[in-house]
Amino acid sequence: MEGTTVRGGLGWRQSTLVDTIVETPRVKSLVLDVPNSLAHRAGQHVDVRLTAEDGYQAARSYSIASPPEERRLVLTIERLDDGEVSPYLVDELRVGDPLELRGPIGGYFVWESSMSGPLLLIAGGSGIVPLRAIIRHRIATNSDAPVRLVYSVRTPDDVIYRQEMDRLATSATGIEVIYTFTRVAPGGWAGYQRRIDAALLAEVCWPPESKPTAFICGPTPLVETAANILSTLGYQPTSIKTERFGPTGGP
Numbered sequence: 489m490e491g492t493t494v495r496g497g498l499g500w501r502q503s504t505l506v507d508t509i510v511e512t513p514r515v516k517s518l519v520l521d522v523p524n525s526l527a528h529r530a531g532q533h534v535d536v537r538l539t540a541e542d543g544y545q546a547a548r549s550y551s552i553a554s555p556p557e558e559r560r561l562v563l564t565i566e567r568l569d570d571g572e573v574s575p576y577l578v579d580e581l582r583v584g585d586p587l588e589l590r591g592p593i594g595g596y597f598v599w600e601s602s603m604s605g606p607l608l609l610i611a612g613g614s615g616i617v618p619l620r621a622i623i624r625h626r627i628a629t630n631s632d633a634p635v636r637l638v639y640s641v642r643t644p645d646d647v648i649y650r651q652e653m654d655r656l657a658t659s660a661t662g663i664e665v666i667y668t669f670t671r672v673a674p675g676g677w678a679g680y681q682r683r684i685d686a687a688l689l690a691e692v693c694w695p696p697e698s699k700p701t702a703f704i705c706g707p708t709p710l711v712e713t714a715a716n717i718l719s720t721l722g723y724q725p726t727s728i729k730t731e732r733f734g735p736t737g738g739p
């Protein structure tokens with residue numbers, strides 16, 4: 489992973505689940521109490537480790553959905569039905585249960601308010617998670633960096649943080665939200681209804697002359713497609729930051 493750093497050492501630590509939020513039928517946010525704050529930056533992730541009674545362990549990475557300003561750490565997990573770890577986190581973990589994690593991890597896919605230029609955020613499915621942390625951090629720090637979020641989801645029911653995104657889209661925060669629905673669009677929808685492609689990004693992206701920074705996160709094919717298109721449109725390679733969530737699939 490590009491520029492990976494682990495602050496606070498590689499040690500595992502115990503957090504406690506204090507609340508859950510149902511985001512979509514397949515996605516849940518876990519609100520965690522972590523002793524001695526992780527002091528993370530917006531865009532970073534943690535590793536989560538499960539240990540079975542026989543000692544078998546499985547670890548996976550999850551982006552941090554909450555900004556550094558919030559006391560509780562929030563992870564947002566999409567259940568993959570044939571997965572080893574995500575079904576447990578979404579369906580089995582109960583308030584009061586411990587959860588082992590380490591981090592924060594990642595020094596490259598990070599936004600800080602000292603960074604100049606407009607922000608282009610591109611998410612596919614659960615790839616919205618670290619971008620939500622960036623958006624909340626942008627608001628909490630009163631940054632006036634213009635933000636354009638392009639959010640690709642399969643159906644309206646798959647929109648994660650829906651109320652928050654809709655609120656942003658209709659308020660004068662300098663944050664624009666552009667959805668594209670790849671399978672089913674809401675009734676009467678006049679917006680995009682296809683996977684992210686060159687024509688779509690050419691219409692919505694900031695011009696390269698405005699020195700934007702792009703953060704792209706989601707399934708590997710979406711991330712690679714969007715990064716290649718931005719490069720073709722004239723974005724500097726160093727201004728395109730990517731995080732790949734998984735080997736397959738896509739909204």
Ligand SMILES: Cc1cc2nc3c(=O)[nH]c(=O)nc-3n(C[C@H](O)[C@H](O)[C@H](O)COP(=O)(O)OP(=O)(O)OC[C@H]3O[C@@H](n4cnc5c(N)ncnc54)[C@H](O)[C@@H]3O)c2cc1C
Binds near residue numbers: 567614
């Ligand atoms: C830096 C980073 C941050 C991540 N942040 C998040 C996050 O915030 N929220 C979140 O839900 N996930 C996130 N992921 C993905 C997460 O780490 C796991 O890969 C995912 O939860 C699947 O784990 P599993 O044990 O349930 O499935 P596995 O047992 O690992 O895999 C089951 C099946 O699903 C496929 N698969 C694995 N991962 C994915 C995927 N992401 N998409 C589609 N198919 C997949 C596998 O090829 C396999 O066929 C992140 C990954 C990385 C690398």
